[in-house]
Amino acid sequence: MKKVLLWFAAGLLIAGIGCNTQSEKGEFKIEGHLSNAPVGPVVLEELTLDNVKVVDSTTVKDASGKFTLKGSVPEQGLYRVVFPNNKFILLSLDAGTMKIEGDLNKPDEMKFSGSEATTELQQFMKDISAQSIVLTEEMRRLDSLHGTMPDSLFQPQVAAFQQKEKDFENGFFILADKTKNPANAVFALSQVRNGEEFMAHKQVLTNLTTRFPKNTLVKSMTSKIAELEKAGATSDAGSADADTPSGMKVGEVAKDFTLPDVSGKNVSLSSFKGKFVLVDFWASWCGPCRQENPNVVSVYNQFKNKNFTVLGVSLDKSKDKWLQAIKDDGLTWTHVSDLKQWDAAVVSLYGINAIPTNMLLDPQGKIIAIGLRGPALEAKLKEVIK
Numbered sequence: 001m002k003k004v005l006l007w008f009a010a011g012l013l014i015a016g017i018g019c020n021t022q023s024e025k026g027e028f029k030i031e032g033h034l035s036n037a038p039v040g041p042v043v044l045e046e047l048t049l050d051n052v053k054v055v056d057s058t059t060v061k062d063a064s065g066k067f068t069l070k071g072s073v074p075e076q077g078l079y080r081v082v083f084p085n086n087k088f089i090l091l092s093l094d095a096g097t098m099k100i101e102g103d104l105n106k107p108d109e110m111k112f113s114g115s116e117a118t119t120e121l122q123q124f125m126k127d128i129s130a131q132s133i134v135l136t137e138e139m140r141r142l143d144s145l146h147g148t149m150p151d152s153l154f155q156p157q158v159a160a161f162q163q164k165e166k167d168f169e170n171g172f173f174i175l176a177d178k179t180k181n182p183a184n185a186v187f188a189l190s191q192v193r194n195g196e197e198f199m200a201h202k203q204v205l206t207n208l209t210t211r212f213p214k215n216t217l218v219k220s221m222t223s224k225i226a227e228l229e230k231a232g233a234t235s236d237a238g239s240a241d242a243d244t245p246s247g248m249k250v251g252e253v254a255k256d257f258t259l260p261d262v263s264g265k266n267v268s269l270s271s272f273k274g275k276f277v278l279v280d281f282w283a284s285w286c287g288p289c290r291q292e293n294p295n296v297v298s299v300y301n302q303f304k305n306k307n308f309t310v311l312g313v314s315l316d317k318s319k320d321k322w323l324q325a326i327k328d329d330g331l332t333w334t335h336v337s338d339l340k341q342w343d344a345a346v347v348s349l350y351g352i353n354a355i356p357t358n359m360l361l362d363p364q365g366k367i368i369a370i371g372l373r374g375p376a377l378e379a380k381l382k383e384v385i386k
Contacts, residue, residue: 026095030069030081036104037065040084044069047078049190049220052290055079065104075215076117076183086294086330090125092117092183117181124175124184128191129375131168136376138164173201182212186221190288247350248359248370254279255349259313259336262323267336269311270365276308276385277361278377281352283315283341284325289356292373293329299378300333306385307363309333315355317341360384 030044037060044056056071060083069081072095079091087104098114108126112118138161145154172192176185185208205225212218247255258268269279280296282289300310314337316322326335338344346352350359360369360380369380 027072028070028093028095029097030067030091030100031097032065032067032069032081032100034065034100034102034104034110035063037067038084039063042067042069042084043082044071045080045082047080047287047291048217049224049287051285052287076181077217078183078187080291086297088294090121091115092121092181092187117184120179120181121184121187124188128168128171131171133375135161135164135168136379173204177204177207182208182215182218185212186217189221247352248367250367250370252367253365254359254361254367257346257349259338259345261334261336262326267311267334272309272311272361273365274307274363276303276363276381278308278310278358278372279313279361280310280356280358281313281315281346281350282356284318284321285316286355290325290329292356293331295374295377297330299381302378303381303385308381308385311336313337313346314339315341315344315347315352 032042039060039062042058042060043054046053046055056069058067058069060067073093076092076094079093080088081091081100082088083104089100089107089110092115094115094117096114098112098118100110100112102110112122142154142157142161145157169192172188176188179185179188189205189208205222208218209222254269256268256270258266261267269277278296278299282293284290296310300308310331310333312326312331312333312335314322314335316325316337317339319337319339322335322337322339325331356373357371358373358377359367360372362368362384368384372380
């Protein structure tokens with residue numbers, strides 16, 4: 001969706017908070033007891049469509065993995081508990097007390113008490129993660145069959161896959177329409193990648209506004225969608241790939257560009273030839289980008305010694321905020337930006353209409369994948385880097 005900052009990708013680490021649904025004001029307390037939680041600072045952050053805000057912090061002091069976070073919430077919202085190793089737990093937070101128990105390395109086996117909202121969010125995340133993995137495998141199977149059989153046999157399989165994709169996306173609207181929790185509804189809608197489909201389901205957003213008229217997340221999403229519609233941004237959203245930047249095409253050599261790095265030295269994309277390169281378009285002010293950063297950090301650490309690197313291309317305007325985000329998120333690769341936000345040269349060069357987005361280049365500089373997020377990024381790297 002054009003320049004609309006929506007959230008997240010399947011495969012995030014999940015947990016929960018709060019004992020009440022709807023939007024109850026009051027105090028909260030999170031009691032964590034997680035094995036494999038690293039010793040060091042633990043931070044609770046509030047997530048909005050535009051920003052990430054620190055709410056509370058504490059410290060895991062020993063191998064017991066115990067920590068407590070406290071504070072107050074004006075209404076139900078989305079939060080995350082972030083650990084020093086960049087792993088985090090996603091929360092649908094209300095007032096009340098909850099406990100998180102289990103192994104930080106085994107999110108699917110964590111146990112939560114005191115949070116109906118997060119139990120729902122956890123199950124939803126598990127479901128979309130599992131479905132996205134199945135769809136990714138199906139897409140790879142179709143890619144391998146392309147050109148090996150007559151179109152009369154191949155095209156029906158493509159049509160069936162496209163219907164599965166549509167059903168998968170419809171699940172976001174279904175959850176948003178039935179949930180009692182406004183934060184979960186906004187989270188579900190934030191998964192939608194096709195602007196045309198979003199507008200086709202406007203009644204879901206209307207219903208959400210009627211059911212939760214005072215919730216800040218709901219009002220923020222409603223406002224952004226209204227801006228999108230007013231700008232006529234859906235006029236170019238004629239296919240399921242409308243959110244793919246128009247200047248990125250798999251199989252083509254990526255267009256070269258030169259931008260200053262954090263020290264002001266010019267760096268060209270072509271200077272990375274000879275390596276697999278993930279060109280990551282992001283910004284410090286982009287909540288979804290900051291949410292995806294731990295996934296990028298994880299794959300970078302896993303593959304950086306295997307002829308792979310990342311080039312961060314920021315659509316920031318403030319250099320100070322850009323540099324602080326790089327430091328805070330532990331992004332140790334090369335970063336470049338002309339600090340012109342949506343007027344940046346790369347925006348028009350690649351037809352970028354939303355962030356985060358990325359493209360994976362092979363050692364010859366050819367684009368081999370676009371828009372890899374969450375587990376899909378790791379899976380693709382394991383496929384191409386032996």
